[in-house]
Amino acid sequence: MATFTLRSDSFEDGQVLPAAQRGAATGPGGRDESLPLHWSGAPAGTRSYAVTVFDPDAPGHGGFWHWAVLDIPADVTSLPAGAGSRHGGGLPLGAFQLRNDGGSAGYLGAAPPKGHGPHRYVVTVLALNVEKSGLDAGASPAKLEAKLGPHVLARASLTGIYERH
Template identity: 65%
Template sequence: MTPSGPFADLPDVPSFELTSRSFQDGQTLQPPQRSGRLHAGGADASPQLSWSGAPAGTGSFAVTVFDPDAPGAGGFWHWAVLNIPADVTSLAEDAGAESGAQLPASAVQLKNDAGFRGYVGAAPPPGHGRHRYVVTVYALDVEELDTRAGARPASLGSELSKHLLGTATLTGIYERKR
């Protein structure tokens, strides 16, 4: 499967299964996955995620949440977490809290586009229309990606392309009326 969105130029790789108890693919994100910090009436709790069927040779996983419909160039990064061990196949709801307390010890959260390390919930501008929140799990052939201090999710493309074995994707929807 060829990845889409900000990393559309990544290699064509197999897909694997991704599910969530927090939302169904193509359905509206629930209040916990919406933003409180950005005044959308939510809790900024990352969704529960479970995946299976990752390719043989997987050394670690990375997870991103991206809004390609955000105003301005480049969309909006809601979350990026790297270096999830290969034997971890799920993340609890709110694993993306700033503390990272529910993440594996090796995991590294990058700064989201709201400026902090952790998950920021959906918060499209009122009246801007329906936004897609693309959750992607990347299976990688290394235990750790090389990350520089202060790295941002948008800069992950070249590291992912060097190590990508497979992807799994779910998309949540959210719209704020005027």
């Protein structure tokens, strides 16, 4: 699978997620604010992007989807902090959010169970060869990979860590 570059102004790959990207219930500073993201180097033929945030260490079956944004136009190569608000007002025209595994639209900050150990929050940007994902806002993020898999040209990812004591 081809790759390209993804970075965030709020943390480096493998570092602790800042308080703003944590769940509001986790304590001071937790704001459920989506990460500022910037990407570059996607392959020719990219017609749209999808962005996801997934915790593979969450208890239960299959981890926990914190955020999924689809149909980001190919000429967009960044999202500002907070673009994933519940109403998606910071998203580019045409992009939309799926419900997270908490049941609401928008970014749901990191909030692992106390004492569960460190959790990885994998941020992924997919470069797709289609303009529209074919999914709607009611789709489950878990279905996203199967639906988009045949259309992925390249992926970029970085991982933030958070442990709740």
